Amino acid sequence: MLTDRGLDAAVSGLAERCPVPVAVDIDVDPRPPGAIETAAYYVVAESLTNVGKHAGARSAAVEIHRDGPQLSIEVRDDGHGGASRTPGSGLEGLAQRVEALDGSLTIASPPGGPTIVRAELPCAS
Structure with a gap:
């Protein structure tokens, strides 16, 4: 579907x-x-998988915007927080995928929530 x-x-x-x-x-x-679009898809897919499995959330939101040469992705939920980028985790693999494209991934997930996963990817035409 993505392609x-x-x-x-x-x-x-x-x-x-x-x-x-x-x-x-x-x-x-x-x-x-294509590579940027695929990485953005995986950011959302992994983040929403975590929302469903771990967050205890009642709702979530996805925002993806292109601002010139930058693609910004944000996935947030109203769950209990506690997500982290630990070795071997899906979020660590996701960060490596994003960083391989000269992008960045940040995770804010304090105890009590909310969790916000943000990625910035370069997408010069």
């Missing part, structure tokens, strides 16, 4: 399958390069 219909459709599909309601706000015109 054929783009990031908006692919992320909307992830949101529909998440066990909690997910608000989606995406504006990525023009479409990012």
Whole structure:
């Protein structure tokens, strides 16, 4: 779906399958390069998987925006917090994927929540 219909459709599909309601706000015109789009998809997929499995959240939100040469991704939930980037975790693998594209990934997840996963990816045309 990502290749054929783009990031908006692919992320909307992830949101529909998440066990909690997910608000989606995406504006990525023009479409990012394939590797960047794929990394953005994985940021959302891993984050929403964690929301469903670990967060104890009642809702989540995904925002993806392209601002010139930068793609910003944010996934947040209203769960109990405590997510971390530990060796061998999905979030660590995700960070490595993002950093391999000269991007950055930050996780803010204090005890009591909320959890916010942010990624910035370069996407010069």
